[in-house]
Amino acid sequence: MNPRRQTSTSDVVPPPEHKPHYVRAMFARISRRYDLMNRIMSAGQDQRWRQLVVELCTLPPGGRLLDVATGTGDIAFIARRLRPDVRVVGLDLTFEMMAVGREKAPHEPVTFVQGDALNLPFDDDTFDAACSGFMMRNVVDIARAFAEQRRVVRPGGKVVCLEITHPRFKPWRRLFHLYFFHIVPLIGGLVSGHRDAYTYLPHSTLTFPDAEALANIMRRVGLRDVRYQRLMLDTVAIHVGEV
Numbered sequence: 001m002n003p004r005r006q007t008s009t010s011d012v013v014p015p016p017e018h019k020p021h022y023v024r025a026m027f028a029r030i031s032r033r034y035d036l037m038n039r040i041m042s043a044g045q046d047q048r049w050r051q052l053v054v055e056l057c058t059l060p061p062g063g064r065l066l067d068v069a070t071g072t073g074d075i076a077f078i079a080r081r082l083r084p085d086v087r088v089v090g091l092d093l094t095f096e097m098m099a100v101g102r103e104k105a106p107h108e109p110v111t112f113v114q115g116d117a118l119n120l121p122f123d124d125d126t127f128d129a130a131c132s133g134f135m136m137r138n139v140v141d142i143a144r145a146f147a148e149q150r151r152v153v154r155p156g157g158k159v160v161c162l163e164i165t166h167p168r169f170k171p172w173r174r175l176f177h178l179y180f181f182h183i184v185p186l187i188g189g190l191v192s193g194h195r196d197a198y199t200y201l202p203h204s205t206l207t208f209p210d211a212e213a214l215a216n217i218m219r220r221v222g223l224r225d226v227r228y229q230r231l232m233l234d235t236v237a238i239h240v241g242e243v
Contacts, residue, residue, distance in 0.1 A: 012200050020093065020140065026196075026197045037187070045232055047078070050075045067088060067133075068131065068132040070101065072098070075090075090110055093116060127152055132149075135161075146223065159241045164236055165214075167234040211237040214228075
C-alpha cells in the first residue's frame with residue numbers, strides 16, 4: 001500500500017520556511033497526550049530505546065548530557081535515574097512540552113532550556129554527550145543539527161540519535177506503512193484530539209534519509225566512528241558518532 005496515492009506529503013508537511021513554526025505549534029497542542037501516544041505507538045518499547053540512547057552516550061562520572069528536543073524530558077529523566085551523578089540539560093523548541101515534563105518530575109534537577117536545535121545556545125565543548133529522540137525528522141537542516149551537537153560536545157564525547165527508519169524488507173515495509181499511515185492517525189486523533197499531528201508524523205518520514213544515508217550525514221559533519229543499530233523489526237534506528 002502506498003500512502004502517497006491517498007494523501008500528498010506536500011499537503012501535510014509544511015515547506016521549510018514554515019516548518020519550525022508548524023512543529024512548535026503542533027507539539028504544543030499534543031503536549032498533554034504526547035507520552036501516552038508514544039507508549040501506544042511503540043507498544044511500550046520507546047522507554048527501552050531511550051534507555052539504550054543514554055547507555056550509548058557513555059557518560060563519564062559527573063558528566064554533562066544535552067538532550068536536544070527533550071520534549072517532556074523522557075531521555076533526560078532516564079539519564080538521571082540511571083546515572084544520578086550526571087548533570088542533564090534538556091532543550092526544546094516548545095515550551096509547553098517542557099512544562100509537562102517539569103510537572104512529571106518537579107524535584108528532578110534537570111535544567112530545561114527553550115531553544116533551537118540549529119542554533120544551540122551553548123559554548124563549544126560544553127557537554128560530554130548530546131542526544132536526540134525522534135527529532136531529526138522535524139528539523140529543516142539535518143547536517144546543521146548534527147554539526148551543532150558536535151560543536152557543543154567535547155572531543156571524545158558522543159552524539160547519539162534515535163529516529164524512525166523504514167524497513168528494508170518490502171512485505172514488512174508495506175505492513176508498517178499500513179499501520180503508520182492509517183492506524184496511527186486514527187489512534188492519535190482519538191487519544192489526542194489532533195489527528196492532523198499524527199498524520200504529519202508518518203509523512204515527515206517519507207523524505208527522511210534511510211539509516212545509512214543518515215550515518216553519512218553524520219560523517220560529513222566530522223563525527224567519527226559512526227555506527228547504527230536497527231530496532232523494532234527494522235522500524236527504528238539508533239546512530240552513534242564520536243566527536
